[in-house]
Amino acid sequence: MGKIQSLVNNRWLVLVAGMWIQSCAGLGYLFGSMSPTIKSALNYNQREIASLGVAKDLGDSVGFLAGSLCDILPMWGALLVGALQNFVGYGWVWLIVTGRAPQLPLWAMWILIFVGTNGETYFNTAALVSSVQNFPKNRGPVVGILKGFAGLSGAILTQVFATIQTPDHAALIFTVAVGPTMVVIALMFVIRPVGGHRQTRPSDPSSFTFLYSICLLLAAYLLGVMLLEDLVDVSQAVITVLTLALFLILILPAAVPLWLTFWSTERGEEEEPLLTEAGQSSVILLSELEEEKPKEVDLLPALERKKRIEQLQSKLFHAAAEGAVRVKRRRGPRRGENFTLMQALIKADFWLIFWSLLLGSGSGLTVIDNLGQMSESLGYDDPHIFVSMISIWNFLGRVGGGYFSEIVVRDYAYPRPVAMAAAQAAMAVGHFFLAMGWPGALYGGTLLIGIGYGAHWAIVPAAASELFGLQNFGALYNFLTVANPAGSLVFSGIIASSIYDHEAEKQARDNHSPSSLPFLKWVLSIPNRKVEQALKCQGPVCFFATYMIMSGLCVVAMALSMILVYRTKIVYRNLYGKPLR
Secondary structure, three states: OHHHHHHHOOHHHHHHHHHHHHOOOOHHHHHHHHHHHHHHHHOOOHHHHHHHHHHHHHHHHOOHHHHHHHHHOOHHHHHHHHHHHHHHHHHHHHHHHOOOOOOOOHHHHHHHHHHHHHHHHHHHHHHHHHHHHHOOOOHHHHHHHHHHHHHHHHHHHHHHHHOOOOOOOOHHHHHHHHHHHHHHHHHOOOOOOOOHHHOEOOOHHHHHHHHHHHHHHHHHHHHHHHHHHHHOOOOHHHHHHHHHHHHHHHHHHHHHHHHHHHOOOOOOEOOOOOOOHHHHHHHHHHHHHHHHOOHHHHHOOHHHHHHHHHHHHHHHHHHHHHOOOOOOOOOOOOEOEOOOHHHHOOOHHHHHHHHHHHHHHHHHHHHHHHHHHHHHHOOOOOOHHHHHHHHHHHHHHHHHHHHHHHHHHHHHOOOOHHHHHHHHHHHHHHHHHHHHOOOOHHHHHHHHHHHHHHHHHHHHHHHHHHHHOOOOHHHHHHHHOOHHHHHHHHHHHHHHHHHHHHHHHHHHHHHOOHHHOOHHHHHHHOOOOOHHHHOOOOOOHHHHHHHHHHHHHHHHHHHHHHHHHHHHHHHHHHHHOOOOO
16 A cells, blocks of 8 residues: 555656646647538638637637646646536537537637637646646756647547547547546546655656657657558558557556656655755845946956956855845845746746747747648648648657756756757748748758747746746746747738738739730629639748748847846856855
8 A cells, every 4th residue: 555655646657647638638739630520510611710720729828727726726626627628618519510509609619619728728737837846856858748748649639539430520529528538537636746856766867768768759650650641541450559559658658657666676865946045045145246246357267257256255145144245135036936927027037938939939830830831832732741740840849848958957057048049040940941942941941940849838838937936837837828829820810821812812913814804804803703712822932921031030039038048047057056165
């Protein structure tokens, strides 16, 4: 019984359970597969389906209530609310689509899609908050792994649905309503903080290496399965075997908590908190140091500068201990302490993170949303392969972003946002490739943009928790996620679509000029001209200006990230670095 209790309270089990929840939490990624069924069953036009897509995007990102509930309620309560939202929202949509419930007006369907997808924010928030609290010194890897599994959830659920032999396409909506709900309810009492900072072991790096290996294996396996099913006509028996192998890979991470509980002889040791009282005083005194330090000190050679700073720091510490210097304290917490959302909203660092995320992830989401039309305009017959590939790169970017940003802070005590600046530089190059439309550029562009976009969602939550604390992390994280649909709304909904329509109409005028049609017939045909024909655009020109703008915005985002790096050097030095003696 003691071993079982130890297993239940093992922080690695909580992380693995969070991975399983995240693997079925990406409901928004499946909307593209569900929308044709909804469109045909309810006789919607493309504009109406697009409005439901907006509901999906907002539901997927607006998680203020989820963040507040995860900070107030026990985790199982927040997860239960999310599961009920998912079940009621998509369950009702399934009843309407199959004719088991009366059809509702569009605004009511909009609400159902929003509510159903919004359940995902509870899954994400609960898994992130509990695991980050359990691994306070491994935030990058934990966030990267969890967000990575969320990015792959669409491919996982699609593969699971492929094993169901049914001609009823509405069954996918039923799967989305019931599948994640069952998984979350089964695991909701496991997802919670368990005092994980007291469970550190020497084998922790090896455990993370094992989980990273599983992530790489899963990404390679799903990519191979997607290519196989796309290029070869496989039988239903083969699909079932492939799905069973997928389940086996998903179960493998459970080996870590099982090994540590039943076979390992290591004993847990309590970690020191990232920022103790002494550390907080150190941050305050170093803040005083920055104000008292003469400007000419920065011009000295490195060794002399270090010596002068150490002398000044020693005097400040001594004076503070004697009471000769009163350390100036501003109102509210300092960076590295626990902030409320309202306290964070008046900090420049928080808005630097927000705007950098908006420009970086918003430009990446613009590519994801327009990838079908982008590949079509460049002459590719099947855009499905690029959509599948960018989801894999997105996953690898999330896992890799968490891994490499952790090296930056752990080994060098350098601000984590520098990794975000590197990701945005890669995205700027990727957007430039897409703008040029060179042969093969779509492959390289989607690789760079997918990895860069995914890296944002591993780096930003970890950096926000380090700078603004864990106490209200749920609310802080869910406010930052609003940057994603906000950027997409402007960049995709206004910039990309307007430029695409302009180029499409220009090509339509060139192809169907008045000289080739009777003038009166051409004029009278304008109000009734088919939208699909008017919006058809061919060639790199369709997205050239859009992606050049996106490339420039990524450069701006990189500059904002580097400003944040400059402003937070002292905080990260005290969080992860060795104190000066």
